[in-house]
Amino acid sequence: MALADWFFARLIQKGRDDGKMSLSKVGLIGALIVSLGLLGTFKYTGFLAETFHQLTGFPSVIPQIALPIGISFYTFQLISYVVDVYRGEVEAQKKFWLLLMYVSLFHQCIAGPIVRYQDVSRKILCRKASREEISRGISRFCTGLAKKALLANSCGALADTLLLSDAVASNAASLSQNLATLQARPVLSLWLGVLAFMFQIYLDFSAYSDMAIGMGLMIGFHYKENFNYPYLSRSVSEFWRRWHISLGSFFRDYVYIPLGGNRRGLPRTIANLFIVWFLTGLWHGASWNFVLWGLYFFVFIAVERLFLGKLLERIPAVFSHLYLLIIVFFGWAIFRFRQPVLLNTVLGGMFGANGNPLTSFEFNTIFLNHIFFLLAAAIATTPLLKKLGERCSNGLRTAYVYNTVQLFVPPLLLLLSTAALVGNSYNPFLYFQF
Amino acid sequence: MVFSNLFFLFVFLPLNLLCYSLAKTIRTRNIIMLMFSLFFMPGENQYMYFFWLEWRLQIGSSPV
Secondary structure, three states: OHHHHHHHHHHHHHHHHHOOHHHHHHHHHHHHHHHHHHHHHHHHHHHHHHHHHHHHOOOOOOOOOOOOOOHHHHHHHHHHHHHHHHHOOOOOOOOHHHHHHHHHOOOOOOOOOOOOHHHHHHHHHOOOOOHHHHHHHHHHHHHHHHHHHHHHHHHHHHHHHHHOOHHHHHOHHHHHHHHHHHHOOOHHHHHHHHHHHHHHHHHHHHHHHHHHHHHHHHOOOOOOOOOOOHHHOOOHHHHHHHOOHHHHHHHHHHHHOOOOOOOOOHHHHHHHHHHHHHHHHHHHOOOHHHHHHHHHHHHHHHHHHHHHHHHHHHOOHHHHHHHHHHHHHHHHHHHHOOOHHHHHHHHHHHOOOOOOOOOOHHHHHHHHHHHHHHHHHHHHOOOHHHHHHHHHHHOOOHHHHHHHHHHHHHHHHHHHHHHHHHHOOOOOOOOOOO | OOOOOHHHHHHHHHHHHHHHHHOOOHHHHHHHHHHHHHHHOOHHHOHHHHHHHHHHHHHHHOOO
16 A cells, blocks of 8 residues: 555656646545555455345355554555645655655554654654653653553453453344343443443543654654543534544545535535544444444534534533533443444443343442542543643742652653553453454 | 553563664664564564565575
């Protein structure tokens, strides 16, 4: 894919330099066909065949194609590169191996952020990390590692205990057994399970971005922030400006705006939003629950654009925060379960439809055992510690203490994370499906 | 390979940073980053490189 896109970008550049835009267009179309074709083949062939099989009974054998790790991330990086060359925003890279280095750089190739070529093109040929940047990079990496190893993994283990692990829940062969397990769960167990998953997915994903940004800083690359405390948002639109920022900005710049954005009247704007959110859902995984998850957000974003957005700005912040958290909470329930029947059981069970008690002795024990991690996870989703650190660093008396503590925090976090990783075999990687 | 893997934390990343800091030119540094990234990509299946190497050596030592 990288070789084809390198070639097509050179073709586009030649077309631009010679004033032959038709050649550039050929290059762009060729690059898009190859990139999206490979992504579609590896990621969506099995999904489409399975859907077709369920509808028509054909094909009888569903192809099982192994998904190359990080394919969604580097496909989008290459598309952004080719389109930026076409738009004249960046020069095509002459050396293939430098483009290959950019796209396969281990910092960001498996779990993002989606780094655009134009953001790092200069740094590929000239970069230097200062001591201060290296120090910040190490600190950021250790913070991310601790978020992953100490908090996200604990929340993930709790979510798996209460809701079934992703591998078990996705197994169609054990559907009836999974259904029976979830039907027997007390009401609060399901609420806590989804809450734990809500914490896990943010902490895990933002932790990977922290580690990528940290490793970039250590060698002089400055990757853009990918998360900005999304659970503090006051609307779904704001949430998506703070969550996986590199993906949101990719869809905005390469899909939404080229489709016309909001410049062609309300019906067209809504249609464009529908396309973007359908694709956003599909990007997250080759399964209908991801499409449903994307369209779920489309509905709220469309409603906010129509009238709810202005209302949310006027009402007290606590209500708009609550609104966002409830929407996102149920969104993660959709994201979690690929089998619609399991999702129905969980959603129904959360409101007592399964006829279970509110709580049980087993649930109380699990809850009390994890309460520390849940509180720590809740704090980690807010900028509380960051603001506290800033306040301490600005105070005359506290600055010295703060700077001294800052020296010991990264090694301590590394030590604690290592201990957690050594002692705990539970260390999931959520992005294989991406 | 994932970032929260002990091999990554205590072998891969330190080795990468060491090689990177020892390199003098940007060209060498970029080559180092490319090599490490290509080794990183197969994740738990790094042994594929050894299979590939073995296969190449077998071809090299073949009397044909």
